[in-house]
Amino acid sequence: GAVVSQHPSRVICKSGTSVKIECRSLDFQATTMFWYRQFPKQSLMLMATSNEGSKATYEQGVEKDKFLINHASLTLSTLTVTSAHPEDSSFYICSASGGDDYGYTFGSGTRLTVV
Amino acid sequence: DQQVKQNSPSLSVQEGRISILNCDYTNSMFDYFLWYKKYPAEGPTFLISISSIKDKNEDGRFTVFLNKSAKHLSLHIVPSQPGDSAVYFCAASAAGGGNKLTFGTGTQLKVEL
Numbered sequence: 001g002a003v004v005s006q007h008p009s010r011v012i013c014k015s016g017t018s019v020k021i022e023c024r025s026l027d028f029q030a031t032t033m034f035w036y037r038q039f040p041k042q043s044l045m046l047m048a049t050s051n052e053g054s055k056a057t058y059e060q061g062v063e064k065d066k067f068l069i070n071h072a073s074l075t076l077s078t079l080t081v082t083s084a085h086p087e088d089s090s091f092y093i094c095s096a097s098g099g100d101d102y103g104y105t106f107g108s109g110t111r112l113t114v115v
Numbered sequence: 116d117q118q119v120k121q122n123s124p125s126l127s128v129q130e131g132r133i134s135i136l137n138c139d140y141t142n143s144m145f146d147y148f149l150w151y152k153k154y155p156a157e158g159p160t161f162l163i164s165i166s167s168i169k170d171k172n173e174d175g176r177f178t179v180f181l182n183k184s185a186k187h188l189s190l191h192i193v194p195s196q197p198g199d200s201a202v203y204f205c206a207a208s209a210a211g212g213g214n215k216l217t218f219g220t221g222t223q224l225k226v227e228l
Binding site: 104 | 149151156157158159160161204215216217218219220221
């Protein structure tokens with residue numbers, strides 16, 4: 001089946017630094033990748049949608065200059081949290097879609113803690 | 116505006132019995148619905164989906180029912196097993212694969228021995 005690898009699974013960084021999270025589709029080409037954020041005991045909130053080779057589409061209220069998304073190839077998308085602050089601490093999850101036949105496959109998530 | 120709602124934050128069921136998880140939606144443009152299972156600190160795992168042209172889809176112990184007129188879907192798990200204990204999210208999409216999902220708030224299922 002379709003596999004999406006997300007790395008790192010856990011990261012702790014200092015306030016003001018930037019963190020990059022990678023999302024790779026291992027056995028299929030992901031035409032679209034999605035980035036979600038989940039706060040404790042809450043739903044997954046879509047942050048942005050990225051299509052290979054084009055700019056990401058951000059959801060309302062998500063700062064595109066803070067959450068930089070790059071989808072340079074059909075198998076890799078990255079989310080960079082720039083100038084991280086403690087309030088950015090959250091669980092970030094990516095998912096990838098290869099089109100109608102593939103549905104959506106999620107990565108294992110990244111727990112970001114900003115201290 | 117929560118377009119997908121799971122009004123029960125938690126559900127407790129005895130092993131072997133049926134678990135019924137409910138989900139309501141408000142956006143009539145949604146035409147594809149999915150259920151995911153999620154453990155803490157892990158990504159969601161796909162369970163089962165249903166297209167709006169159907170009213171039922173079954174896969175092993177999991178059955179999803181869709182009532183379009185009521186904008187309601189439910190996930191039935193029978194028989195429930197302790198390993199089913201997790202948070203279950205329903206999600207909806209407006210145009211099938213390749214389009215963004217809107218998630219419900221989740222229901223914590225606990226299957227007790």
